[in-house]
Structure formats: structure tokens, C-alpha cells
Amino acid sequence: MQQFYKKIYDDPKFHELEGKRGKFSWCLALAVLVIYYAFILIIAFRPEIFAIPLSDNSVITWGIPVGVFVIIISFLLTGIYVWRANNEFDQIGQDLIEHHVKKSGTE
Amino acid sequence: MAKSCFLLLISLFAPGILFAADSISGNVVKQSVNSTAIIMFLVFVCATLGITYWAARRTRSRKDFYAAGGNITGFQNGLAIAGDYMSAASFLGISGLVFASGFDGLIYSIGFLVGWPIILFLLAERLRNLGKYTFADAVSYRLHPVRIRSLAACGTLVVVLLYLVAQMVGAGKLIQLLFGLEYHYAVVIVGVLMILYVTFGGMLATTWVQIIKAVLLLFGASFMALMVMEKMDFSFEMLFTRAINLHDKGLAIMSPGGLVSDPVSAISLGLALMFGTAGLPHILMRFFTVPNAKEARKSIFYATGFIGYFYILTFIIGFGAIVMLVNNPEYIDPEGGGIMGGNNMAAIHLAKAVGGEMFLGFISAVAFATILAVVSGLTLSGASAISHDLYASVIKHGKVHEGEEIKVSRIATICLGIAAIYLGIVFEQQNVAYMVGLAFAIAASVNFPILFLSMYWKKLTTKGAFIGGSLGLVTAVTCMILGPTIWVDILGNPEAIFPYKHPALFSMTAAFAGIYIFSVTDSRQEISDMETAFKDQYVRSQTGLGAEGSTQH
Numbered sequence: 001m002q003q004f005y006k007k008i009y010d011d012p013k014f015h016e017l018e019g020k021r022g023k024f025s026w027c028l029a030l031a032v033l034v035i036y037y038a039f040i041l042i043i044a045f046r047p048e049i050f051a052i053p054l055s056d057n058s059v060i061t062w063g064i065p066v067g068v069f070v071i072i073i074s075f076l077l078t079g080i081y082v083w084r085a086n087n088e089f090d091q092i093g094q095d096l097i098e099h100h101v102k103k104s105g106t107e
Numbered sequence: 108m109a110k111s112c113f114l115l116l117i118s119l120f121a122p123g124i125l126f127a128a129d130s131i132s133g134n135v136v137k138q139s140v141n142s143t144a145i146i147m148f149l150v151f152v153c154a155t156l157g158i159t160y161w162a163a164r165r166t167r168s169r170k171d172f173y174a175a176g177g178n179i180t181g182f183q184n185g186l187a188i189a190g191d192y193m194s195a196a197s198f199l200g201i202s203g204l205v206f207a208s209g210f211d212g213l214i215y216s217i218g219f220l221v222g223w224p225i226i227l228f229l230l231a232e233r234l235r236n237l238g239k240y241t242f243a244d245a246v247s248y249r250l251h252p253v254r255i256r257s258l259a260a261c262g263t264l265v266v267v268l269l270y271l272v273a274q275m276v277g278a279g280k281l282i283q284l285l286f287g288l289e290y291h292y293a294v295v296i297v298g299v300l301m302i303l304y305v306t307f308g309g310m311l312a313t314t315w316v317q318i319i320k321a322v323l324l325l326f327g328a329s330f331m332a333l334m335v336m337e338k339m340d341f342s343f344e345m346l347f348t349r350a351i352n353l354h355d356k357g358l359a360i361m362s363p364g365g366l367v368s369d370p371v372s373a374i375s376l377g378l379a380l381m382f383g384t385a386g387l388p389h390i391l392m393r394f395f396t397v398p399n400a401k402e403a404r405k406s407i408f409y410a411t412g413f414i415g416y417f418y419i420l421t422f423i424i425g426f427g428a429i430v431m432l433v434n435n436p437e438y439i440d441p442e443g444g445g446i447m448g449g450n451n452m453a454a455i456h457l458a459k460a461v462g463g464e465m466f467l468g469f470i471s472a473v474a475f476a477t478i479l480a481v482v483s484g485l486t487l488s489g490a491s492a493i494s495h496d497l498y499a500s501v502i503k504h505g506k507v508h509e510g511e512e513i514k515v516s517r518i519a520t521i522c523l524g525i526a527a528i529y530l531g532i533v534f535e536q537q538n539v540a541y542m543v544g545l546a547f548a549i550a551a552s553v554n555f556p557i558l559f560l561s562m563y564w565k566k567l568t569t570k571g572a573f574i575g576g577s578l579g580l581v582t583a584v585t586c587m588i589l590g591p592t593i594w595v596d597i598l599g600n601p602e603a604i605f606p607y608k609h610p611a612l613f614s615m616t617a618a619f620a621g622i623y624i625f626s627v628t629d630s631r632q633e634i635s636d637m638e639t640a641f642k643d644q645y646v647r648s649q650t651g652l653g654a655e656g657s658t659q660h
Binding site for chain 2: 001002004005006008009014017018021025026028029032033036037039040041043044045047048050051058059060061063064067068070071072074075077078079081082085086090093096097101
């Protein structure tokens with residue numbers, strides 16, 4: 001197995017995959033962190049922002065849709081990642097394995 | 108005055124409810140025996156024991172026992188993860204928190220949810236590609252197995268035991284309330300059933316208990332939220348307006364109320380929730396039950412959806428409880444003035460208000476089932492840390508017969524079950540709510556840092572991981588003991604030595620700093636060995652080549 005790992009490691013396509021996925025997953029992770037901590041820090045420092053009603057004749061405050069939005073966006077971001085990883089990234093990984101392991105014919 | 112009263116109330120309440128009141132705290136009054144609930148619960152027990160019998164006949168190898176043969180689909184695993192994670196207390200505790208203070212309940216729901224995307228983006232596929240049965244497998248891929256597995260097993264067992272005790276005590280009290288059963292009986296029943304599921308049915312039975320429970324809980328909560336909204340003509344405006352008119356705090360329930368007040372605690376709590384989830388051993392173990400990384404990713408997508416949906420429901424349920432229970436003499440405690448059984452009973456009373464005795468019985472049975480599903484997952488994870496990490500790898504250095512390892516994990520399951528029953532009884536009169544908080548803090552400061560850095564940092568050495576992880580553990584426990592929750596509230600000292608309730612910010616810093624310092628100062632040879640080994644690990648974690656259960660060579 002080690003020989004295959006080495007071959008794949010030396011293939012520039014592997015580093016392309018690794019770079020692409022790394023950038024994508026860190027961006028998404030950062031997005032979740034920023035959204036969540038913005039939410040928490042508003043609550044800690046400026047809670048009155050979330051007490052503003054949506055409109056003059058509504059009792060619903062901004063805090064509620066924003067909170068629900070954080071839940072929904074978390075779910076949607078997982079969906080986006082799964083979709084891209086399961087199609088694009090897995091395909092590149094599979095191609096690398098095909099190319100280096102299966103074609104070389106050794107067991 | 109009103110504001111300071113409110114803050115006082117909140118500070119009294121916060122430790123109790125907080126970690127989703129993963130335990131029901133305070134004194135409870137035993138209810139009269141509820142026969143509908145008991146019949147429904149018996150149906151659930153018979154069905155799950157039937158599944159356990161079926162699963163036992165399919166559980167032969169180590170892979171069957173720890174990972175259900177690796178044959179669970181992403182969707183099934185998503186449901187099982189949701190079943191593992193949505194505890195009875197997060198159902199009753201969060202809806203109770205919404206009932207008591209409105210908006211603040213949402214803050215906790217969100218905290219419990221946001222760990223999931225992070226697990227997906229940073230950990231799940233690498234973990235699935237590197238590990239076999241426990242997260243320690245992935246950590247010890249290139250680090251020295253004996254030391255690192257001892258630490259990982261220690262992290263696992265501490266988290267599992269703390270979580271388990273909180274669940275057992277909560278279970279005893281809850282069942283006393285719902286079924287009118289004696290506390291001790293309740294604890295013994297939960298302990299014995301969980302031993303049966305795990306010992307005979309292993310991961311396969313545990314998974315199906317969790318799936319069934321998740322479906323029942325999601326169905327029950329959806330029905331309640333739907334009935335509430337139907338009574339409100341499906342208008343949120345009407346639901347909130349009525350709740351504001353009825354609630355003591357009035358308009359204040361629509362905005363943040365001070366549960367998260369000082370920024371250090373807020374950030375520290377946020378870290379514990381987010382990265383603690385990513386370090387819970389019984390959750391991480393679930394990623395090995397699916398055939399590959401693709402399914403592992405899908406399972407988080409589904410789990411996040413189910414858990415998020417569930418938390419939105421608990422928010423509606425909490426507000427529905429305000430509208431339907433406050434001022435309703437049927438549910439008001441004639442002596443105390445609040446609702447009968449305390450705020451954590453809001454969802455249970457609401458079940459009766461919207462669905463009558465039948466539905467109340469159903470929800471009570473679901474709450475019991477929920478506890479069983481959670482404790483089973485915990486016990487299996489603890490047992491695998493003992494048999495797979497400690498016995499097979501540390502003591503026997505990997506030279507162990509498969510049958511023997513399974514036997515050890517079954518014995519470990521029984522011992523953990525007995526320990527859980529014993530501790531559940533010992534801690535009956537104690538406030539155990541801090542235990543779940545501590546479990547999350549330890550998971551975030553021991554398990555998460557070593558797992559994360561073993562996958563992302565090539566210069567990590569065994570010495571660094573071992574010392575840094577141990578530092579995280581010691582810091583989390585010390586800060587918790589010296590902090591307001593234990594030092595003041597439980598031990599009765601006037602002032603806390605460590606001022607914050609949530610140690611994660613400090614213990615995670617200690618862990619990461621310790622790991623960094625002791626890794627970079629390790630011998631040159633060791634560092635360069637690790638860097639070389641990292642390349643192989645890196646390719647495997649990215650492509651899945653050579654991963655457990657993969658079909659290629």
C-alpha cells in the first residue's frame with residue numbers, strides 16, 4: 001500500500017484535489033464560525049438589536065428569524081459540501097486510485 | 108428590580124437547564140401510575156428486544172459488534188446520529204427553557220447544532236478514511252499506539268461516565284414523574300435494558316433502537332407543533348402575541364434575556380458546544396457504521412437536518428406551552444404557582460393539552476425510549492474504549508483473538524451498566540447538571556485537539572499529543588471544580604476561585620498550547636519520522652485508499 005501512497009502523493013493532481021477541498025472546507029467552516037459567533041456576540045454585547053420588531057405592527061423580533069436562519073444556513077452549508085464532495089472530489093480521488101493502483105496491476 | 112430578579116432567576120436556573128438540562132434537576136413529586144404510558148413503553152421494549160434478538164444473530168465479528176458490519180446507509184445513520192444526540196433532556200430541557208424565558212431557548216438549540224457542520228467540513232471524511240471502530244484508531248494511525256490510545260480511552264471513558272451519570276439520574280427522575288415508578292426501579296430498568304441491547308445486539312441493535320427512537324420523537328414533536336399552530340390558525344404573529352400577553356415577562360420573552368451575559372462565558376460556552384460535539388466519542392464512533400466516506404458525509408447532512416428541524420419544533424412547542432398551559436388551572440401547581448413538576452415538564456403537559464391522555468402516554472413512552480437510545484450509544488462507546496483501545500491495543504499490543512476481544516467488550520458493557528446503575532443511585536440527590544457541561548468541555552479539550560491535530564498537523568508527535576491532551580483534561584476538570592458551578596453551588600464556598608462557569612476557552616487553549624510546545628521540542632528524529640508517516644496518512648485520509656471497508660486492494 002505504501003508504494004501507492006507515495007505515487008499518489010507525488011501526483012500533482014492529488015495536490016490539486018487537496019488544495020481545492022482544503023480551501024472549500026475551510027471557507028465553509030469559517031462561514032459557520034463567523035455566523036455563529038456574530039450571533040453570540042450580538043447577544044452578549046448588543047442584545048437590543050435582536051429586540052427590534054420586524055415591523056411596526058409585528059411582535060416578532062429580529063432575533064427569531066436570525067436564529068432560525070442560523071439553523072437553516074448550517075443545514076444548507078452541509079448540503080453544499082456533501083454535494084460537491086460526493087461528486088467532484090470523490091471523482092478526482094477515484095481517478096487517482098484508478099490511475100495509480102488499478103492500472104499498475106499489482107496487488 | 109424586575110431585571111435583577113430575572114437575572115437572579117436565570118442564574119439559579121442556568122446551570123440546571125443549560126447543558127440542555129441534560130438532566131432533570133430538582134425535587135420531583137412521584138406521579139400516580141400512568142398505565143397508557145406503561146403499555147406503550149412495553150410495546151417499545153418488546154419491539155426493541157425483538158430487534159436485539161435479530162441483531163444478536165447477525166453479530167459475529169468485531170466489525171459487527173463495533174460498527175454494525177459497516178452496512179448502515181447514510182440516511183439510516185443520519186437518523187441514528189439524531190437519535191443519539193437528541194436526548195430526552197434536550198427535548199424537555201430546551202422546550203422548558205423556551206417556556207421559562209422564550210428566545211433564550213433558541214440560543215442553546217443553535218449552540219448544539221453548529222458543531223455538526225464543523226464535524227462535516229473538518230473531521231468526518233478523514234476520520235472515516237483513517238479509523239476502524241473508535242476515534243483512537245484514527246489518532247494512532249501514525250502516533251505511538253500505546254500512549255495515545257491510553258489517553259484517548261481515558262478521554263472517552265471520562266466523557267462517557269459523566270454523560271451516563273447525568274442521563275441515569277435524569278432518567279430516574281423523569282420516569283418517576285411520568286410513570287409513577289420508584290426512582291431506583293427506573294434506574295435499574297434503564298441499566299438492565301441497555302446492557303441487554305448492547306451486550307447481545309452490539310452496534311446493530313443500538314443503531315436500530317436509536318433510529319426507532321428518532322422517528323418516534325420527530326413524529327411526536329411534529330404532531331405537537333402542528334397542533335399548536337393549528338390552534339393559532341398557522342399564524343406565528345398570533346402565537347407570539349398570545350404568549351407575550353400571558354407570560355410574566357411579557358415582551359421580554361421575544362429577545363435575549365441575559366442567559367449569555369459576559370463575553371468570556373459566551374465564547375467559552377460556544378467553544379464547548381461546538382468542538383465538544385466534535386469530540387464526543389459515541390458520536391464519532393457512528394461514522395464507522397457506514398461503508399465509506401460518501402455515506403459518512405451524507406449521514407451528517409441528514410443528521411443536521413433532523414436535529415435542526417427538531418430544535419425549531421421545540422421552539423414552537425415551548426411557545427405553545429406558554430399559550431396553552433399558563434392560566435390553565437389543570438396544569439398549575441396549586442402550591443408553587445408555576446406549572447406542575449417544573450418548567451421541564453412543559454412539553455409533557457402540552458402533549459396532554461393537545462392530544463389527550465393517549466398522546467401523553469405516547470410522549471412519555473418516547474421520552475423513556477429516548478433515554479435508552481442515548482445510554483446505549485454511550486455504553487457501547489465506553490465498552491469499545493475498554494476492549495478495543497485498552498485491552499486489545501494497549502495491553503495485548505494488537506495480538507488478540509477476535510472472539511476474545513468481543514468477549515471483553517461484552518464484559519465491559521456489563522460492568523459499565525452496573526457502574527451506571529450504581530452511580531445513578533449514589534447521585535440521586537446530587538445536582539448533576541454540570542456533568543454534561545463538563546463532558547462537553549473535556550471532549551472539546553482532549554478528544555477534539557488530538558484528533559484534529561493528528562489529521563492536520565504533520566509535526567504532531569506522540570509526546571506532544573499525550574502531554575497536551577492530558578493538560579486539557581486536567582485544566583477542564585480543575586477549572587470546573589474551582590468554578591462557580593461546583594465550588595460555590597455544590598460545595599457551598601462563598602466565592603469561586605475560577606470565575607467562569609465554562610472552562611472550555613481555557614482548557615482548549617491549554618491543550619493546544621501544550622500539544623504545540625511539546626511537539627516542536629520533541630527530538631528531531633521523532634518529528635521527521637512523523638512528517639514522513641504523515642504523507643501516507645494524508646493520502647489515505649484524502650482518497651480513502653486502504654480505508655476500512657473499501658473495496659479496492
